[in-house]
Amino acid sequence: MTKLDESRPEPPEAPPTPTAEARLGMREEIGQILRGNVRQYGMILALVLIALLFQTLTYQYNGGILTPINITNMILQNSYILVLAIGMMLVIINGHIDLSVGSVCALIGAIAGVMIVHWGLPWPVAVVAALLVGAAIGAWQGFWIAYMRIPAFIVTLAGMLLFRGLAQRVLDGETISGFPDGFRQIAAGYLPGAGDGVHVLTLVLGLAASAVVVWLQLRGRRMRASYGLRLGSRPLFWLKVVGLIAVINAFSVTLAVHKGIPIVGLVVIALVLLYSIVMQKSVIGRQTYAVGGNEKAALLSGVKTKKNTLVVFINMGVLAALAGVIFAARLTSATPKAGVNFELDAIAAAFVGGASASGGIGTVVGAIVGALVMGVMNMGMSILGLSPDWQQAIKGLVLLLAVAFDVYNKRKARS
Amino acid sequence: MTDHILQMRSITKDFPGVRALTDVNLAVERGRIHALVGENGAGKSTLMKVLSGVYPHGDYGGEILLDGAEVRFRGIRDSEAAGVVIIHQELALVPQLSIAENLFLGNERHRGGLIDWRTTNTRAVELMHRVGLDADPQALVSGIGVGKQQLVEIAKALAKDVRLLILDEPTAALNETDSDNLLNLLKDLRKQGITCILISHKIDEVLRVADTITILRDGEVVETADVAIDDVDEDRIIKGMVGRDMKHRFPPRDPDIGEVFFEINDWNVFHPEVADRQLVRDASLNVRRGEVVGLAGLMGAGRTELAMSVFGRSYGSHISGTARKDGKPVRLSTVPEAIANGIAYVTEDRKQYGLLLEEDIRRNMMLAGLRKVARGFFISAHAELVESERLRQRLGVKASSVLQKAGQLSGGNQQKVVLAKSVFATPDLLILDEPTRGIDVGAKYEIYTIIQELAAEGKGVLVISSELPELLGLCDRIYAMSAGRITGELSRREATQEEVMRLMTRTMPTAVTP
Numbered sequence: 019m020t021k022l023d024e025s026r027p028e029p030p031e032a033p034p035t036p037t038a039e040a041r042l043g044m045r046e047e048i049g050q051i052l053r054g055n056v057r058q059y060g061m062i063l064a065l066v067l068i069a070l071l072f073q074t075l076t077y078q079y080n081g082g083i084l085t086p087i088n089i090t091n092m093i094l095q096n097s098y099i100l101v102l103a104i105g106m107m108l109v110i111i112n113g114h115i116d117l118s119v120g121s122v123c124a125l126i127g128a129i130a131g132v133m134i135v136h137w138g139l140p141w142p143v144a145v146v147a148a149l150l151v152g153a154a155i156g157a158w159q160g161f162w163i164a165y166m167r168i169p170a171f172i173v174t175l176a177g178m179l180l181f182r183g184l185a186q187r188v189l190d191g192e193t194i195s196g197f198p199d200g201f202r203q204i205a206a207g208y209l210p211g212a213g214d215g216v217h218v219l220t221l222v223l224g225l226a227a228s229a230v231v232v233w234l235q236l237r238g239r240r241m242r243a244s245y246g247l248r249l250g251s252r253p254l255f256w257l258k259v260v261g262l263i264a265v266i267n268a269f270s271v272t273l274a275v276h277k278g279i280p281i282v283g284l285v286v287i288a289l290v291l292l293y294s295i296v297m298q299k300s301v302i303g304r305q306t307y308a309v310g311g312n313e314k315a316a317l318l319s320g321v322k323t324k325k326n327t328l329v330v331f332i333n334m335g336v337l338a339a340l341a342g343v344i345f346a347a348r349l350t351s352a353t354p355k356a357g358v359n360f361e362l363d364a365i366a367a368a369f370v371g372g373a374s375a376s377g378g379i380g381t382v383v384g385a386i387v388g389a390l391v392m393g394v395m396n397m398g399m400s401i402l403g404l405s406p407d408w409q410q411a412i413k414g415l416v417l418l419l420a421v422a423f424d425v426y427n428k429r430k431a432r433s
Numbered sequence: 434m435t436d437h438i439l440q441m442r443s444i445t446k447d448f449p450g451v452r453a454l455t456d457v458n459l460a461v462e463r464g465r466i467h468a469l470v471g472e473n474g475a476g477k478s479t480l481m482k483v484l485s486g487v488y489p490h491g492d493y494g495g496e497i498l499l500d501g502a503e504v505r506f507r508g509i510r511d512s513e514a515a516g517v518v519i520i521h522q523e524l525a526l527v528p529q530l531s532i533a534e535n536l537f538l539g540n541e542r543h544r545g546g547l548i549d550w551r552t553t554n555t556r557a558v559e560l561m562h563r564v565g566l567d568a569d570p571q572a573l574v575s576g577i578g579v580g581k582q583q584l585v586e587i588a589k590a591l592a593k594d595v596r597l598l599i600l601d602e603p604t605a606a607l608n609e610t611d612s613d614n615l616l617n618l619l620k621d622l623r624k625q626g627i628t629c630i631l632i633s634h635k636i637d638e639v640l641r642v643a644d645t646i647t648i649l650r651d652g653e654v655v656e657t658a659d660v661a662i663d664d665v666d667e668d669r670i671i672k673g674m675v676g677r678d679m680k681h682r683f684p685p686r687d688p689d690i691g692e693v694f695f696e697i698n699d700w701n702v703f704h705p706e707v708a709d710r711q712l713v714r715d716a717s718l719n720v721r722r723g724e725v726v727g728l729a730g731l732m733g734a735g736r737t738e739l740a741m742s743v744f745g746r747s748y749g750s751h752i753s754g755t756a757r758k759d760g761k762p763v764r765l766s767t768v769p770e771a772i773a774n775g776i777a778y779v780t781e782d783r784k785q786y787g788l789l790l791e792e793d794i795r796r797n798m799m800l801a802g803l804r805k806v807a808r809g810f811f812i813s814a815h816a817e818l819v820e821s822e823r824l825r826q827r828l829g830v831k832a833s834s835v836l837q838k839a840g841q842l843s844g845g846n847q848q849k850v851v852l853a854k855s856v857f858a859t860p861d862l863l864i865l866d867e868p869t870r871g872i873d874v875g876a877k878y879e880i881y882t883i884i885q886e887l888a889a890e891g892k893g894v895l896v897i898s899s900e901l902p903e904l905l906g907l908c909d910r911i912y913a914m915s916a917g918r919i920t921g922e923l924s925r926r927e928a929t930q931e932e933v934m935r936l937m938t939r940t941m942p943t944a945v946t947p
Contacts, residue, residue, distance in 0.1 A: 241815065299811045301803045308800055311789040318747060318786055319801040319854060320772040378791055
């Protein structure tokens, strides 16, 4: 008898080679993708459609939203929301919410301002210190939520008031300006070599990224085959790869035409890669999903659920601090009014990007897509000259519709 | 001529890709208890959903006649207006409201939009009297036991002037006493002229109260038998349900029992919120290698509390006592510690405490042993797939692949996934809490086989079950618990239903030390 608990993974004996019937017909497969993965692909499709819609509408104004300069601006304008959205996605996957991140941004900006401008600390030291303060704030909130079992809504609502108040206290109601150039480059700088003409380094990075994508896709397909799982049709696979390469290089070429990729854009890309890997591949990432999906089951499976939630909030604190630093650098000043409503933008991005309000579901890439949907709409509506009141109202409706669409699909999939 | 309150003729119901009901005929005589039995997935619930209007007219084929006239329900409101009320397995009560408020929920006694509290409460008392519920009508539903909550549900149906009452697994969550009360109540209601359709897994119950029994299998009626005329017994029903002879409801047991390797002594557990309420009192028990040990007890006896407190103090407070494994004391103060010490606990409530319903089989199975498929920080997708597939085949989980969502599986397959998760953590002692609750006869047999195989590998298995025949058929030794104490221990040879029940209901203060 084979033992049930043989824990050593053995290589699968004679990997079944994918046969003709293991490959799906292309039409059938496209149908299946559309049916089964509305969640993953739906929002990307929505992003593309919204971008094209606004491109058409704004084309008359200097070439529309998809010109190199506007795309660069969109990255710069939304960078801090993108950073927040990543952390917020993790919090929501974990089954919680964080309303305090906007206030944390303000407090961190204030602390950074005092440290750099008033105390004269070198800016890198101040940034590291600011991130540590963010971690401490996250630990404080995580402690109340995970160990004292106070609902995150309450704890972070209190945090929203508390940290806003502290930010005003630290700044004494004033605005601090006069950040050194190096600090400002965090939000406004580009890679070396930016100037006239095409930015070669950005193009090289784009090509390198394409190569990595092709390698990963091929590896994934090979592994699926070795497990004997059903493979998609070969033309569709290559279509997907070519599509990805096209998107990546269109993006890098567009940026290269202007000034190259902004530093903050690289930071965001690095964060997306890092957190995607952590959430998809690591033990702690899996446990974060499990805690959000069913906390009691996770606990009985030996997951340290409280510690997990604490870590998720510490992480949120650090990312909120990073967003606060980026925002201060972009504003070139620290003000007590910084970060107002950032939490709402980040939460909206996560839900538009496919998070489930009950936890356990969502992806980092989804949060980015959600944030970009909101970002594209912001820019498009601004260029069109829509007043801020209408912009708000429309964004509210988009959030509602996105989640309604998701709920509808989920229900349809279940019945 | 017989007087039929309900006739369902040639009912056919299709779901995308599957036919759930095929040409089902069901005729229910007035004033009788009509039992509907069948394995999970046989179509009982679907048939009742057709009857109660959950699937509106036009969604199914065939016709429904109530008192000889055709009815076309468009929703539950329609069917309730006609006096057909269904009580689901999961009770639909609002715990934060009082009994009286629940009785008239959606059906409030009011005068000009304001609740008429006098009528509400006096009518509530009448209704509660009819179902034999002795409680304050203003008590909150959250404060009364599951047995009484079930009675509230029935009283609620009576408040709607029910003529045909449908009960879906009414005793699934009840202990023996409450079950008895409920079955007697059904007989009382029969005297009051209320017709009842009873859906149940518990065949002995059905035989006790039913006048007529209809057996469903794979969406078709196998037979309808009159208990008074036909010669109906458990074997015949089981045979009809599963379509095969179930003479052997338990796999043959040829135990190879070793030394005592796990024991707890003087174990005490208190309620997590009510500090002076003791749930387990001076309990001592042991398990040998290769042995299947049963833990019998009525609901509230403290079995689950005992098990979960041993499993890393996952329930209770002020836990005291010693636990020894292989003669050495072990610390079991957190769940990770318990798992590291080779103890696994499989919950009685797989949906609430066992599964990530939105995740796939693979991720559920791996959750308690992620370190085994991880190299350092990262999980190996390869190892994960190989391991989960091996467990799936080994435990016979029926699914399209390990990538199927746990929420889409049947109860029996979900139970196997939860079991696989615990097995993957390589335990020496498995504590299985109601391992076959709410799953069909065929899947039960498979679970029993798995339990025996685990024991044959030299593991100890402690089975908590409310079904005495299950304990008698499966276990080498049975402990009985009553009111937090272990009241006795019986070997396979000594154990009879009567003897175990005697120990389960014993309330003397002296604990019998084995």
